[in-house]
Amino acid sequence: MGVGIEVESLNAWFGATQALQDIGMRIAPNHATAIIGPSGCGKSTFVRCLNRMHETLPETRVTGKVRIGEMEVYGDGTPAVLVRRQVGMVFQKPNPFPAMSIYDNVAAGLKLNGFRDRRKLDEIVERSLRMAALWDEVKDALKKKSGASLSGGQQQRLCIARALAVEPNVLLMDEPASALDPISTGKIEDLIFQLKENYTIVIVTHNMQQAARVAEFTGFFLLGRLIEFAKTEKIFTNPSDKRTEDYITGRFG
Amino acid sequence: MRTGSRLPDETFRYAMIACGLSVAVVLGLILYELVVNSSLSLHQFGWRFFISQTWDPVKDQFGALPFIYGTIVSSIVALVLAVPLGVGVALFITEMCPQRLRGILSFSTELLAAIPSVIYGLWAIFVLVPILRLYIEPGLMRYFGWTGLFEGPPYGIGMLAAGIVLAIMVVPIISSLTREVLSAVPRNQREAALALGSTRWEMIRIGVLRNARAGILGAVILGLGRALGETMAVTMVIGNRPEIAKSLLAPGYTMASVIANEFTEATGRLYLSALVEIGLALFLVTIVVNALARLLVWSVTRGLPARVHAQ
Amino acid sequence: MRNKAGARSEQISWSRRFGDHLFTALAVAALLLVLLPLAAIFADLLERGIGSINWAFLTRTPAPVGVPGGGMANAILGSGVILGIATAIGVPLGIGSGVFLSEYGRNRFGDVIRFTADVLNGVPSIVIGIVAYSLVVLRQRHFSALAGGVALGIMMIPTITRATEEMLLLVPVSVREAALGLGISRWRTTVSVTLRTSAAGIITGIMLAFARVAGETAPLLFTAFGSQFWSTNINQPIAALPLQIFVYAISPYDEWHRQAWAGALVLIALIVGTIAVVRLIASRGMMKGTT
Known part of the structure; x- marks a missing residue:
C-alpha cells in the first residue's frame, strides 16, 4: 500500500538561483495529488526533490525535510539509491532503454536488486505490464521488440510498468502525458485512476483539466512557493488565494 | 546586372567544388600510386606475399607475414591496455569528475595526443625501455612465464615495449x-536508471554504456586504425627483427616500421615494390578500419555535428 | 497485491555497493595511469633537454661525431621551410573544401567528400610518405624539401577541411541572409561575411593541423630525407627537426642523445605553444560569441 509524504521547509537551488522556497505539504497515502502552476514555478523541481533526483543535476542544493512513510529522505543515514528504489518516477518524455527488450525494460529495476528467480520475474513483468494496461499490446513480442520500437504512448506506459515492477510506495509523475496525443493521454489518465488505489501518486501537470480529472488534492506553485494546497474541488471552485484564482481562470501563465 | 553577377558566383562555386574534389582526388591518387608502384611485387608473389615468412632482399624473396604478425600483435597489446584506460578516463571525465576538473583533464588528454610520435619513441628508448628491462619484464617472466608470452631474455625493446608506447598514444x-x-x-536515460534506484555504476552500466556500445566500439576501432599505422615510436622500440615469436619480450617488426627502415635502402626494384605493397596493404586495412569506425560512431552521435577527431 | 512488502531489503546489498566502489576506484586508477606517462614525458623532456639548449644549439649546424657542440639550427630552419610548403598546399585546399562542404555540400556528394576527408585523416603518415615519394621524388630523381612539404600538406587538408566546415556551420543563417538581402552576391557573402565571421575558428583549425604535422617524422624519411647543412632550396634534401631527433635518438652517441632531448624539447615547446595560442583564440572567440 502507498504511504504518506510529509514535506517540511523544503528549499532547493540551481547554483545561486533558488527554485523552491520553504515548501511544506502533507501528501495523503493512496490518493493522487496534482502539482500545478505556470512553467518555471518549481513544480518539477518539487517532485524531483521527493526522490532526490534534483541533486543529480550539477550545482544543485536542497535543504529541509522530506519523509516518505517512515523514511527520512534527506536523513543522514539514508542513501539516495534506497530512496529512489522505493519511489517510482515517470518522466515528461518517455525514456525506455532503447537497447533493451520490452521485458528487460520492465525487469531492469528488479535485476539491479539481484532478483534472479526466472518464474517470479516473468510473473512480475506480466503483472506490471497489465497494471500499466500495456500487456495485451506487447505480450507477443516481449523479448523480441526493443523498448524504443513502441509508439510514444506505449513507451510511456512501458515506463510506468518499469516503475511499478519494483513495487514502489510512491509514484511520481512529471508531466507524464505532455508529450503524448489525446488518446494516449486518456489511457494514462485512466491508469492513474486505477493505480491510486494502491499507490500514492504525485503528478505534475500544466493541464488544469487533467489535474481536475485525476487528483483528489491539488497544490498550486508560483515562483518557487506553494501558494495553495487543498482538495482539488476547492482549488478549482473556490480558491482562497487571489493568485490561484487568477491562474485557474487563465489570467496569467 | 542580375545575370552579370552570376558569373563570379558560378566561378566561385566551381572553385570550391574543385577544392572539395581535391580531397577525393588525393585519396584516389594515393591508391593509384601505391598500386602502380607495387605492381612488380603483386605480379611476382601474388597472395603468397601475405603468407610467406621469408624476407630476404639478397635473394629477392619477399614475404610480409612477420610484419603483418608484428603489426597485429603490437596493436592487440596496445588495445588491451588502452581500451580500459581510455574508456575509464572518458567515464571519469563525463560522469564522475567535478565540473572544475573537467577542462584541465580534457586538456591533458588533448596534450597527450599532441606529442609527436618521435618524442614518444625518444622517451620510450631512454625511459620506458630501461624500466621494462630492469623491473617489469623480470616480474612478468617470474609470475606469468608459464603462459609462454613472457620468455627469453628481457631486452626491454620488443613487442611489449611497442605495445605499451602504442597504448599511450592510442588512449587519447x-x-x-x-x-x-x-x-x-x-x-533522460541516466535519469531513468537513477530513478529505478541504481548506484552510479549501475546507472552508467544500464543507462549509458548499454546505449553507447556501438559508438565505443567505433572509438576502439579508430584507435586500432591509429595503432596499425603508427610508425616512428614503434620503429624505435620494437627491435626490428622480421621473425615471428610467441613471446612478447622478443623483438618484432611491423609493416610501418619496415617501410620506415628499409625504404631508402631498398636497392632493387622488386625490393622497393615489395615495400610499397606493404604500404598498399596498410592503406587498405586502415581505410576499412576507419570507415567502419566512423559508421559506428555516427550510429550513436548522428544528428550531432561531426567533429574533427584525430587531433 | 503487494504481499511481500516486509520482505523488501532495506539495505543496498554488499555486492552492489562493492561494485560501485570498485568502478569508482578503477576509473580513478585509469585516469592516474594515463596522467602518469604525460607527466613523466614532460618532466623528462625538461630535465634532459634544457641543459643542452644553448646558443650554439639554436644557431649551429650539427657537428661531426666526436666533435662536441654543434646544433640543430638547420633542422629548425628546414622544418620551417617544409611546414611553409605544407601550409601553402594544405590551407587553401582545406579551406576551399571546407567551404564547399558547408555551403554547397549539404547533399549526397557532400557526404561522400566528408567521408573521404575522414578516411584520408586516418591514412597512416608513412603511406602518405610513399605517395609523396612517388609523386615528387621519383619525378625529380632526388629527395627534396618540396616532397616533404607535399606529404605534410596532404596531411593538413582533411583536418582543416572539417574544422572550416564546422566553423562555417556555426555562422547563423540570419547573418548570411542579411548580407544576401543587401544585394551582395553569394560568393562575396561567403568570402567577406561568412568566412570573416568564423575566421578565429578557422585559424584555430589551421594551427591545430599545423601542430599535428609539425612533429611528423615518418613521411619525411624518404622525402625531405634530412641534411647536415644549411639549406632553404626546396629542390634539395633538407633537414627537419623531428628527423634530426630520430636520427640522434637511435644513434649510439651520448652527445647526440643529449641533442635529441634538446631538439624534442624545442619541438614540444613549438607544438604546445601553438596549442596554447589556439586555446587563447578559442576562449576569446567564445566570449565574443556570447556577448
Whole structure:
C-alpha cells in the first residue's frame, strides 16, 4: 500500500538561483495529488526533490525535510539509491532503454536488486505490464521488440510498468502525458485512476483539466512557493488565494 | 546586372567544388600510386606475399607475414591496455569528475595526443625501455612465464615495449571519441536508471554504456586504425627483427616500421615494390578500419555535428 | 497485491555497493595511469633537454661525431621551410573544401567528400610518405624539401577541411541572409561575411593541423630525407627537426642523445605553444560569441 509524504521547509537551488522556497505539504497515502502552476514555478523541481533526483543535476542544493512513510529522505543515514528504489518516477518524455527488450525494460529495476528467480520475474513483468494496461499490446513480442520500437504512448506506459515492477510506495509523475496525443493521454489518465488505489501518486501537470480529472488534492506553485494546497474541488471552485484564482481562470501563465 | 553577377558566383562555386574534389582526388591518387608502384611485387608473389615468412632482399624473396604478425600483435597489446584506460578516463571525465576538473583533464588528454610520435619513441628508448628491462619484464617472466608470452631474455625493446608506447598514444583517441559518444547519450536515460534506484555504476552500466556500445566500439576501432599505422615510436622500440615469436619480450617488426627502415635502402626494384605493397596493404586495412569506425560512431552521435577527431 | 512488502531489503546489498566502489576506484586508477606517462614525458623532456639548449644549439649546424657542440639550427630552419610548403598546399585546399562542404555540400556528394576527408585523416603518415615519394621524388630523381612539404600538406587538408566546415556551420543563417538581402552576391557573402565571421575558428583549425604535422617524422624519411647543412632550396634534401631527433635518438652517441632531448624539447615547446595560442583564440572567440 502507498504511504504518506510529509514535506517540511523544503528549499532547493540551481547554483545561486533558488527554485523552491520553504515548501511544506502533507501528501495523503493512496490518493493522487496534482502539482500545478505556470512553467518555471518549481513544480518539477518539487517532485524531483521527493526522490532526490534534483541533486543529480550539477550545482544543485536542497535543504529541509522530506519523509516518505517512515523514511527520512534527506536523513543522514539514508542513501539516495534506497530512496529512489522505493519511489517510482515517470518522466515528461518517455525514456525506455532503447537497447533493451520490452521485458528487460520492465525487469531492469528488479535485476539491479539481484532478483534472479526466472518464474517470479516473468510473473512480475506480466503483472506490471497489465497494471500499466500495456500487456495485451506487447505480450507477443516481449523479448523480441526493443523498448524504443513502441509508439510514444506505449513507451510511456512501458515506463510506468518499469516503475511499478519494483513495487514502489510512491509514484511520481512529471508531466507524464505532455508529450503524448489525446488518446494516449486518456489511457494514462485512466491508469492513474486505477493505480491510486494502491499507490500514492504525485503528478505534475500544466493541464488544469487533467489535474481536475485525476487528483483528489491539488497544490498550486508560483515562483518557487506553494501558494495553495487543498482538495482539488476547492482549488478549482473556490480558491482562497487571489493568485490561484487568477491562474485557474487563465489570467496569467 | 542580375545575370552579370552570376558569373563570379558560378566561378566561385566551381572553385570550391574543385577544392572539395581535391580531397577525393588525393585519396584516389594515393591508391593509384601505391598500386602502380607495387605492381612488380603483386605480379611476382601474388597472395603468397601475405603468407610467406621469408624476407630476404639478397635473394629477392619477399614475404610480409612477420610484419603483418608484428603489426597485429603490437596493436592487440596496445588495445588491451588502452581500451580500459581510455574508456575509464572518458567515464571519469563525463560522469564522475567535478565540473572544475573537467577542462584541465580534457586538456591533458588533448596534450597527450599532441606529442609527436618521435618524442614518444625518444622517451620510450631512454625511459620506458630501461624500466621494462630492469623491473617489469623480470616480474612478468617470474609470475606469468608459464603462459609462454613472457620468455627469453628481457631486452626491454620488443613487442611489449611497442605495445605499451602504442597504448599511450592510442588512449587519447579512444577517450576523446568515447567522451563524445557518452555525451550523446541523452540525460533522460541516466535519469531513468537513477530513478529505478541504481548506484552510479549501475546507472552508467544500464543507462549509458548499454546505449553507447556501438559508438565505443567505433572509438576502439579508430584507435586500432591509429595503432596499425603508427610508425616512428614503434620503429624505435620494437627491435626490428622480421621473425615471428610467441613471446612478447622478443623483438618484432611491423609493416610501418619496415617501410620506415628499409625504404631508402631498398636497392632493387622488386625490393622497393615489395615495400610499397606493404604500404598498399596498410592503406587498405586502415581505410576499412576507419570507415567502419566512423559508421559506428555516427550510429550513436548522428544528428550531432561531426567533429574533427584525430587531433 | 503487494504481499511481500516486509520482505523488501532495506539495505543496498554488499555486492552492489562493492561494485560501485570498485568502478569508482578503477576509473580513478585509469585516469592516474594515463596522467602518469604525460607527466613523466614532460618532466623528462625538461630535465634532459634544457641543459643542452644553448646558443650554439639554436644557431649551429650539427657537428661531426666526436666533435662536441654543434646544433640543430638547420633542422629548425628546414622544418620551417617544409611546414611553409605544407601550409601553402594544405590551407587553401582545406579551406576551399571546407567551404564547399558547408555551403554547397549539404547533399549526397557532400557526404561522400566528408567521408573521404575522414578516411584520408586516418591514412597512416608513412603511406602518405610513399605517395609523396612517388609523386615528387621519383619525378625529380632526388629527395627534396618540396616532397616533404607535399606529404605534410596532404596531411593538413582533411583536418582543416572539417574544422572550416564546422566553423562555417556555426555562422547563423540570419547573418548570411542579411548580407544576401543587401544585394551582395553569394560568393562575396561567403568570402567577406561568412568566412570573416568564423575566421578565429578557422585559424584555430589551421594551427591545430599545423601542430599535428609539425612533429611528423615518418613521411619525411624518404622525402625531405634530412641534411647536415644549411639549406632553404626546396629542390634539395633538407633537414627537419623531428628527423634530426630520430636520427640522434637511435644513434649510439651520448652527445647526440643529449641533442635529441634538446631538439624534442624545442619541438614540444613549438607544438604546445601553438596549442596554447589556439586555446587563447578559442576562449576569446567564445566570449565574443556570447556577448
